[in-house]
Amino acid sequence: KNITKRAKMAKKRVQKDDSDDEQDSGNRGGNQATAKKAPEKWNWTAIAIMLMFLLPGAIAVFFQISDMYYPEAKALREIKDRVITCYEVANPTKLSEVDAIVERYKNKEVALFARLKNKYPKIPQCG
16 A cells, blocks of 8 residues: 555656646747757857967978978978078079979089079078
């Protein structure tokens, strides 16, 4: 008798909780289908701001790692940058030929910079 009495009381509590939930959803002016929250959308402004701060650092890390594994690519990039700096001041029409010039003087960088220094002696960027 004691167990059945407890079971009946538990059943009444569950029914009372269910009826309270139905009344609450009725008070909000909708049924249970409209009571569900819509999924939140992406905050694109926050994502763009986050990328503005994180992307340059990620790119820098990528180049650092790349330079560790490919030191010859780093050296070639530095040589090319020096030649571009020289030609920007001395002879901007030659800028389109920088890749060919660097390729022609591959493994002869000292001769390349000596030639640039002799050709443009008054320009410090070529020295």
